Amino acid sequence: MVELYLQYSCPYCIKVMNAAKDMGLEEEKDYRIIRAEMGTMERLKVQQLGGKSMVPFLVDGHHWMYESADIIEYLKKKFNRT
Numbered sequence: 001m002v003e004l005y006l007q008y009s010c011p012y013c014i015k016v017m018n019a020a021k022d023m024g025l026e027e028e029k030d031y032r033i034i035r036a037e038m039g040t041m042e043r044l045k046v047q048q049l050g051g052k053s054m055v056p057f058l059v060d061g062h063h064w065m066y067e068s069a070d071i072i073e074y075l076k077k078k079f080n081r082t
């Protein structure tokens with residue numbers, strides 16, 4: 001399942017969450033949200049995996065990426081949404 005590391009106060013994260021919903025993706029079926037506020041272990045994991053302490057951050061198996069626009073494009077391709 002795709003993991004989305006997000007911080008709810010982040011507008012780029014909200015953009016990704018809204019896009020996932022608009023695509024009809026289902027939380028806990030298609031993707032899992034992992035809260036990654038600054039100072040949390042989850043945010044540390046983001047930094048350890050990707051090298052930057054930035055959200056939104058997507059992990060799909062061995063793939064990971066930053067950048068909300070890239071994440072939305074990735075979700076569209078993965079789930080065959082136009």
Ligand SMILES: N[C@@H](CCC(=O)N[C@@H](CS)C(=O)NCC(=O)O)C(=O)O
Pocket residue numbers: 009010011012013052053054055056066067068069
């Ligand atoms: N261009 C990025 C911007 C992401 C961004 O600025 N995220 C902020 C939170 S809203 C962040 O994680 N800042 C911490 C940092 O850049 O170290 C995107 O579209 O995803």
